[in-house]
Amino acid sequence: MVQGVGFRPFVHGLAVRHRLTGFVRNEGWGVVVEAEGGPEALEAFAAAVAGEAPALARVESVRTSRVAARGDAAFAIAASEGEGDAFSALVPADAATCDDCLRELFDPADRRHRHPFITCTQCGPRFTIVRDVPYDRPQTTMAQFTMCAACRAEYDDPADRRFHAEAIACPQCGPRLDLALEEAVALLRAGAIVAVKGLGGWHLACDAASDEAVARLRTRKHRDAKPFAVMTARPQALVEGPLELLGALERPIVLLDRRAGAPVCVAVAPDASPRGGMLPDTPLHPLQAADRDRPPGLPRARPLRRADRDR
Numbered sequence: 001m002v003q004g005v006g007f008r009p010f011v012h013g014l015a016v017r018h019r020l021t022g023f024v025r026n027e028g029w030g031v032v033v034e035a036e037g038g039p040e041a042l043e044a045f046a047a048a049v050a051g052e053a054p055a056l057a058r059v060e061s062v063r064t065s066r067v068a069a070r071g072d073a074a075f076a077i078a079a080s081e082g083e084g085d086a087f088s089a090l091v092p093a094d095a096a097t098c099d100d101c102l103r104e105l106f107d108p109a110d111r112r113h114r115h116p117f118i119t120c121t122q123c124g125p126r127f128t129i130v131r132d133v134p135y136d137r138p139q140t141t142m143a144q145f146t147m148c149a150a151c152r153a154e155y156d157d158p159a160d161r162r163f164h165a166e167a168i169a170c171p172q173c174g175p176r177l178d179l180a181l182e183e184a185v186a187l188l189r190a191g192a193i194v195a196v197k198g199l200g201g202w203h204l205a206c207d208a209a210s211d212e213a214v215a216r217l218r219t220r221k222h223r224d225a226k227p228f229a230v231m232t233a234r235p236q237a238l239v240e241g242p243l244e245l246l247g248a249l250e251r252p253i254v255l256l257d258r259r260a261g262a263p264v265c266v267a268v269a270p271d272a273s274p275r276g277g278m279l280p281d282t283p284l285h286p287l288q289a290a291d292r293d294r295p296p297g298l299p300r301a302r303p304l305r306r307a308d309r310d311r
């Protein structure tokens with residue numbers, strides 16, 4: 001699994017570190033690397049390709065062969081070749097928003113502040129948006145969004161963590177919400193049910209503290225007693241016990257004991273002692289949770305003016 005995981009930027013960084021020239025490119029079945037340099041540097045580079053691979057990658061084997069030297073002056077990410085077939089490279093599952101992107105999401109000074117589609121090479125949609133392999137932007141649903149100059153600069157910068165991040169976007173050039181977040185939050189506060197598109201599907205969301213809202217959801221889903229899972233950005237306030245599994249990249253639903261006094265109505269899980277809990281898996285969900293917890297009428301933090309930041 002070496003496509004859609006930041007593998008080419010990773011190989012590029014390794015090659016620069018070992019002072020090698022050549023190229024890396026996606027092909028329909030995997031990744032091809034051609035590297036030129038001294039024997040010791042090449043041996044260390046080959047070992048690091050598998051031993052230091054990105055967290056989302058899975059390297060099952062590395063096959064090597066000698067080729068004639070090309071005399072390249074530098075190491076580059078080359079244009080992809082090949083098409084998908086029965087032995088195509090695996091496309092990774094979608095990954096929940098990483099900590100770096102979450103920090104930017106809530107940083108008023110960041111240009112992606114409150115951008116509900118923030119992502120980088122280590123997080124965000126993969127399988128949900130891919131149409132074919134090799135995994136490149138033209139082969140994804142992001143092909144319709146032309147990068148702005150700022151995103152293109154990050155995409156082309158080997159020192160940037162969004163170097164060749166195929167889903168890169170920002171508020172100026174990326175997707176936008178069909179329904180304003182403020183309106184969705186107001187509906188939830190009023191007891192409505194809101195369909196929220198997540199990674200690979202939809203969440204039907206309502207206020208877990210409202211007996212009336214949960215009862216309405218049960219009626220519409222024809223689910224008389226089967227427990228609902230609760231998504232929260234603050235699990236310590238709702239449940240007890242170890243929370244490590246909640247933070248996994250897959251954002252699984254984990255069975256946990258409800259904390260005494262937690263603001264979750266009994267109707268969420270009427271016949272179950274443990275409660276299913278999960279953390280937000282897209283940038284939109286923590287934004288929704290933060291606005292839901294903010295008292296009505298309290299303005300959101302706004303980006304500082306440049307003069308204020310400098311001061």
